[in-house]
Amino acid sequence: MNRDDLHAAARQAADLITHSRWMVVLTGAGISTPSGIPDFRSANTGLWTRDNPMEVASLSAFRHRPEKFFNWLRPLAEGMLNAKPNPAHYALAHLEETGHLKAIITQNIDGLHQKAGSSHVLEVHGSMQKLHCLTCQRIFPLEDYIDPFLHEKEIPRCTNCKSILKPGIVLFEELLPVDVWQKAEEQAQKADLFVVVGSALEVTPAAHLPLYALENGARLIINTFSPTYLDSQADLLLPYDVAELWPEIIRQMS
Secondary structure, eight states, rough: OOOHHHHHHHHHHHHHHHOSSSSEEEEEGTTTTTOOOOOOTTTTGGGGGOOOOHHHHSSHHHOOOOOHHHHHHHHHHHHHHOOOOOOHHHHHHHHHHTTTTEEEEEOOOOHHHHHTTTEEEEETTTEEEEETTTTOOOOEEEGGTHHHHHHSSSOOOOOTTOOOOOEEEEEEEEEEEOOHHHHHHHHHHHEEEEEEESSSSSTGGGGGHHHHHTTTTTTTEOSSSSSOOOGGGOOOOOOHHHHHHHHHHHHHHH
């Protein structure tokens, strides 16, 4: 990587951010890979190169093969719970604190934005932090179950009706949470600067959000190594490591 190119790109991004009134960021798995969390779709390393998602991460798998579902989820959950935010997460939290960033829409379920200090986070694919009973509709905090789940391989069950609890993440065959999705759409439509970080924009409907922003005249920055369907419409393409680029953008703004 050419450091001069990164510095020049960071200057361009900093200028767009400084002159924006309503900046919204969409983050995908690529922002968390520097924190040691594998993504799902990359060739050779992505989780779906090892497992068929319909067999391990679908609503059908949860309902009909819960042991296989939780055996798949356990190492992923442990990795996410132990992961720490990287400089890109902290940079976005700083931009929120300084008033430049109005909302983070994330496809991730790892909670690292919140760990870094961000508070305006819309988790369109849900969160690992809560467990839901699909029978009696009760909700339980993950912390009540995490130790026996990880260390004794216990499947979490509702204390009220004994049904198996479903993690609060969006599985294949499930719809996105309506209230969160509506807020994400509103933020995308309100943005005058929309920034994609670490997403190849392949997973719908989240991949449509930057299009909503463009339709309302927003500028578009895309920071990912992968090509996206909106590259030709972006004002700035940033094919750089998120953990190196975003601290440099903050430096260029100060």
